[in-house]
Amino acid sequence: MTGWRLLLTRPAEESAALSSVLAEQGVFSSSLPLLDIAPILASDTMREVIQYLDRYCAVIVVSKPAARIGVDLLSQYWPQPPALKWFSVGAATAQILEDHGLDVSFPAEGDDSEALLELPLLREAIARSDARVLIMRGEGGRELLAERLRELGASVEYLELYRRELPQYPPAALPDRIQAERLNGLVVSSGQGFEHLHQLAGDAWPILARLPLFVPSPRVAELARAAGAQTVVDCRGASAAALLTVLREHPEPVL
Template identity: 85%
Template sequence: MTGWRLLLTRPADESAALSDLLAGQGIFSSTLPLLDIVPIPASDTMRDVIRALDRYCAAIVVSKPAARICVDLVERFGSPAPFVKWFSVGAATAQILEGHGLDVSFPEGGDDSEALLELAALREAITRPDPRVLILRGEGGRELLAERLRERGASVEYLELYRRELPQYPPAALPDLIEAEHLNALVVSSGQGFEHLHQLAGDAWPQLARLPLFVPSPRVAELAQAAGALTVVDCRGASAAALLTALREHPEPVL
């Protein structure tokens, strides 16, 4: 797969780990982080929700940043909550929660909302009378997950733990990097990551829209296609494994 030259746009630490993994597979990548994770200061609302976790039949943690902030809040404000069942969208998020003693269920066949919704343990959790589900996330996102759970009779609440901001870059930083590194594909890990990519591209977007764009879900694929991206590849997950599978299945660029 040495034909690929990828632009990675995750936060710096995540992009560094992904870049190392890709290099081990003979894939070149360059990084321009398009998401700064900014924790929301702990509030009385956060404290009250964490202290009352037992009123929920399921607590769903949707990302690694949410997991890191969540375990900190649980350690600071939590109390034993034997009835709540913990879930995550992917294995990497689950690993963070499990490292702090939480028993977490997650789909092994995918790391998106659709895969989680098919998980038997989640289906069972919301069979409780008057099921209430807590989704721990950043500002915005995972609306499909909440919508489907409500269709199944659950009451869904959010606890927003962080915001995603676009780092400050000079004008033309994005197209200049793509040209200088001879990059031939773009990778985003979320809807907001794509929105920041689109914003930063500016007048160069019509040219960048011709490059293959690897995205984590059908929802992000729809956003990209609506903005004019010509070749959008749905990896069905944001994990490194999902990206590698998509790269293997998609024709390599001709050098």
């Protein structure tokens, strides 16, 4: 895998952690964060949702920022968390919740909405006529999850805890970084991460679209292909392990 030279686009702290894991496997990476996490100021509605959390049969947390902000809110109103089922899309998000004393279930394979929807414990939790599910997330995203849950008979509500903003960069920052460091692969961790990549690429997108693009799910893969990305690799998850698996399987580029 040592032929790969990857651009990482996650928030700075997450990119640093991923870069460290990649370096251990001999993979060079360069970080250009394309997502800033801006917490949403808690409103009366948000506080009411947390106060009456026990009216839901399941809470699904779809990202690490949602988990961090969510447990901070939870601790303000629930010294002892209510007895309900907690779910996360991946192991890293689950760990944050577990560190707060919550019992969390997540898919053993594939950290995406599709894998979570197949989880028997989730199916069991919503197998009641009055099933209400709360999804903790950022603004927008994971619509497939809510749609499928509603098809299965559950009532679904959102608690949006943060927004994802594009950091300010000079106009040519993205193509300049790729050229200067001879990067040969791009990594995004969400649909909005890809949208920011596409936006920042500007007039250079037709060139950057030729580079292998590693994405976390079929939904993001479809978004990237629709925008003209030529080689899209679905990692079926945003974890370091998922990325390393596809790097081993995907032919290394010729330098």
